[in-house]
Amino acid sequence: MxxxxxxxxxxxxxxxxxxxxxxxxxxxxxxxxxxxxxxEVAGILVRDVGRDRGLSLxxxxxxxxxxxxxxxxxxxxVVEVMGGTGPAFDYVRRALKRGKSVVTANKDMMAEHxxxxxxxxxxxxSDLLFEASVAGGIPIIRxxxxxxAANRIEAVMGILNGTTNYMLTRMTxxxxxxxxxxxxxxALGYAEADPTNxxxxxxxxxxxxxxxxxxxxxxxxxPAVYVEGISRIxxxxxxxxxxxxxxxxxxxxxxxxxxxxxxxxxxxxxPRQHPLAAVNDVFNAIYVRGDAxxxxxxxxxxxxxxxxxxxxxxxxxxAARNIVHRVPGIISCTCFEERPLKEMGRVRCKNYLRxxxxxxxxxxxxxxxxxxxxxxxxxxxxQKHSEGTKAELVLVTHEVAEQNLxxxxxxxxxxxxxxxxxxxxxxxxxx
Amino acid sequence: MxxxxxxxxxxxxxxxxxxxxxxxxxxxxxxxxxxxxxxEVAGILVRDVGRDRGLSLxxxxxxxxxxxxxxxxxxxxVVEVMGGTGPAFDYVRRALKRGKSVVTANKDMMAEHxxxxxxxxxxxxSDLLFEASVAGGIPIIRxxxxxxAANRIEAVMGILNGTTNYMLTRMTxxxxxxxxxxxxxxALGYAEADPTNxxxxxxxxxxxxxxxxxxxxxxxxxPAVYVEGISRIxxxxxxxxxxxxxxxxxxxxxxxxxxxxxxxxxxxxxPRQHPLAAVNDVFNAIYVRGDAxxxxxxxxxxxxxxxxxxxxxxxxxxAARNIVHRVPGIISCTCFEERPLKEMGRVRCKNYLRxxxxxxxxxxxxxxxxxxxxxxxxxxxxQKHSEGTKAELVLVTHEVAEQNLxxxxxxxxxxxxxxxxxxxxxxxxxx
Numbered sequence: 004m005x006x007x008x009x010x011x012x013x014x015x016x017x018x019x020x021x022x023x024x025x026x027x028x029x030x031x032x033x034x035x036x037x038x039x040x041x042x043e044v045a046g047i048l049v050r051d052v053g054r055d056r057g058l059s060l061x062x063x064x065x066x067x068x069x070x071x072x073x074x075x076x077x078x079x080x081v082v083e084v085m086g087g088t089g090p091a092f093d094y095v096r097r098a099l100k101r102g103k104s105v106v107t108a109n110k111d112m113m114a115e116h117x118x119x120x121x122x123x124x125x126x127x128x129s130d131l132l133f134e135a136s137v138a139g140g141i142p143i144i145r146x147x148x149x150x151x152a153a154n155r156i157e158a159v160m161g162i163l164n165g166t167t168n169y170m171l172t173r174m175t176x177x178x179x180x181x182x183x184x185x186x187x188x189x190a191l192g193y194a195e196a197d198p199t200n201x202x203x204x205x206x207x208x209x210x211x212x213x214x215x216x217x218x219x220x221x222x223x224x225x226p227a228v229y230v231e232g233i234s235r236i237x238x239x240x241x242x243x244x245x246x247x248x249x250x251x252x253x254x255x256x257x258x259x260x261x262x263x264x265x266x267x268x269x270x271x272x273x274p275r276q277h278p279l280a281a282v283n284d285v286f287n288a289i290y291v292r293g294d295a296x297x298x299x300x301x302x303x304x305x306x307x308x309x310x311x312x313x314x315x316x317x318x319x320x321x322a323a324r325n326i327v328h329r330v331p332g333i334i335s336c337t338c339f340e341e342r343p344l345k346e347m348g349r350v351r352c353k354n355y356l357r358x359x360x361x362x363x364x365x366x367x368x369x370x371x372x373x374x375x376x377x378x379x380x381x382x383x384x385x386q387k388h389s390e391g392t393k394a395e396l397v398l399v400t401h402e403v404a405e406q407n408l409x410x411x412x413x414x415x416x417x418x419x420x421x422x423x424x425x426x427x428x429x430x431x432x433x434x
Numbered sequence: 435m436x437x438x439x440x441x442x443x444x445x446x447x448x449x450x451x452x453x454x455x456x457x458x459x460x461x462x463x464x465x466x467x468x469x470x471x472x473x474e475v476a477g478i479l480v481r482d483v484g485r486d487r488g489l490s491l492x493x494x495x496x497x498x499x500x501x502x503x504x505x506x507x508x509x510x511x512v513v514e515v516m517g518g519t520g521p522a523f524d525y526v527r528r529a530l531k532r533g534k535s536v537v538t539a540n541k542d543m544m545a546e547h548x549x550x551x552x553x554x555x556x557x558x559x560s561d562l563l564f565e566a567s568v569a570g571g572i573p574i575i576r577x578x579x580x581x582x583a584a585n586r587i588e589a590v591m592g593i594l595n596g597t598t599n600y601m602l603t604r605m606t607x608x609x610x611x612x613x614x615x616x617x618x619x620x621a622l623g624y625a626e627a628d629p630t631n632x633x634x635x636x637x638x639x640x641x642x643x644x645x646x647x648x649x650x651x652x653x654x655x656x657p658a659v660y661v662e663g664i665s666r667i668x669x670x671x672x673x674x675x676x677x678x679x680x681x682x683x684x685x686x687x688x689x690x691x692x693x694x695x696x697x698x699x700x701x702x703x704x705p706r707q708h709p710l711a712a713v714n715d716v717f718n719a720i721y722v723r724g725d726a727x728x729x730x731x732x733x734x735x736x737x738x739x740x741x742x743x744x745x746x747x748x749x750x751x752x753a754a755r756n757i758v759h760r761v762p763g764i765i766s767c768t769c770f771e772e773r774p775l776k777e778m779g780r781v782r783c784k785n786y787l788r789x790x791x792x793x794x795x796x797x798x799x800x801x802x803x804x805x806x807x808x809x810x811x812x813x814x815x816x817q818k819h820s821e822g823t824k825a826e827l828v829l830v831t832h833e834v835a836e837q838n839l840x841x842x843x844x845x846x847x848x849x850x851x852x853x854x855x856x857x858x859x860x861x862x863x864x865x
Contacts, residue, residue: 026584026726036651036770037583134581140727142573142581149580150565150573152468153457153747220467278733281712295457296571296734296744302709303730313727316584330759339467 010045012072015085022308099123108135114209121336132318140310154293165285166201203232208268211255231269263345348406353430362394377411441476443503446516453739530554539566545640552767563749571741585724596716597632634663642686662700694776779837784861793825808842
């Protein structure tokens, strides 16, 4: 009896696509034993079919015509590894409409168009799997959908962007400033020439939207995520955070609260003993708190050809197994609730503040009064170095609603003794 | 249209059983939405049906007759949370023979009788799920079988026993000795009156056998695991390890090597910067290295009613979903290879040694010669405190085959300058 074969079409053969192809080849026998079926890459969509990619590809497998893959009825699984929301989105829709299962690593597409795509699978009874779209090789989508499914998820906090985690790790270890470490990251290929997407938090925010959608069974799209990046973090902030017993990390945070769900991405001070605090360099990790399981954390490489391929190929194997057993879509969209989002002004955090003030008696009293008038209570105030008539103050608030803090900050800018509010960074994981 | 119901039978209502019941009740609606079916606990086997367990149970659900559950054709999923390999094993066999799906938290049974039980599911097309048998609430069985399925697994190292990790954490933090911390753990309920199973490594070794079976697709039973416990670790060992930049952890270790697979459980020195080194107190964690994904780690609570229930109920949900879609056993036994085990004598490690020797010139030369004669090369030798005519030596070897080290140790015991080989502990995670 000949072995059953399932044909796959790859859309894209860049870093991730090349990794997927290599893993499918290298571990072909293992994959066949585990799924009961041999996976054959029958077509790969590329822009330039003539380019040498250092891969030994069967003749004729490359094509620059999407219809060669999307209209081929023998291809049952389409693997989208192009990225972006342009043609990729169009191709995935077409694949799903034709009843094909789709595996994608595309966070942009899933964070913006997840609902529309899942609606197409419901018609077509196909799989739409996207493990690689969040945290690369770290299993988290399937973990939330399946392994931790018995839990009501209380909180998810993730280090979801390797570039910024590398930069913050270097800034912490070496005391270097943001611009220096950004250039270093660019030289190493960890940061792009235009680093906006990483350093301003947009990449992490898209992943945060996807995590929130799954954690709370409620569709959250990227524009609903509150975002702040790390470009305003200075060497001073990191030094002071260290002195206070914290590290600074860019976090994707989703929380269940009685007033709605919180979905936000911003830098935060984390206590040094928090499980996420030791996650350094380009590594990613996701901390999940569930009502039954308690605290868990999942750690690994959030990017790179082979780690991402690990997640993509696991999805392909699931899709193939589901085709063999005639149950594509057995675990489909889990956004069956519509929970309200909490306004950012009502989010409650501790906060770290760094102020530049006039260095003379009575200044602290004026500042403290503004905080008090806005129901912001201070946990700690430290005067850092002073230069001539100016001094730097570091303050840590107790937990306070964001709106009260904003009102207090507005009040501070009206004081002539406050020269500048240098930075405000939320504190997480401290309760 | 009335909602579909799947009936469940619980075998046991102790700590884990009570947790499973509570999670099923508390998150009943969420579970129904995710699986498409309502789960009803139709029978619970207990020894004493009259005892008050602080749970609000429907009348008549408790029984002391196993046949009430095993012979009830309306019960489709049997959840075994009794533990041990006596009646539990018999009941699970009977359930599988009747075509029921089985969810179990029973590491003893799975580590000793996994093959026989899986053979029964192959006949019956039922699920046998056992996520909770290793590391409590941490997803690792499904992670290896599904999420990391595209990888050839190179190594798994786990902190799999909370009791011993708590003890080692306290010994490290406080410098206390083994007996003191054992009594403390017993007073807190972390260690049992007879602590043998935990402190001698048998509990961790059973979990190691299960992890090895899945990681290498090769059935490894508990008796095949090399085991050493932590009862010989002293406060001195921990102090010296700290000085060398290591922490001591009890690890379950499985490794793929050209000469066969290694499956062992023993204390080990881990570099302080290793991801597992920061896993403290009763927490568990499993580090997995795959050929595609690279380094990953999974962290959480390895025991306790609710964390374990999180894993058990996730398995119940999978089993229920598979029944609804008529695909029980869609992911079944993955032991389709028979890879050879490597003899312990051929395992290569760095080693830490603590010796009590006569404190006089020329002693080190004699010792070094014995090591050299046995092809054991030393990376570091430090003389620790001396008392009168005796001194303590701490040595670290380069990587060496276990047999060569054993031969060297036999040679040392023949030297009259060596009073005692106080301890030998392997070093892991250092390459």
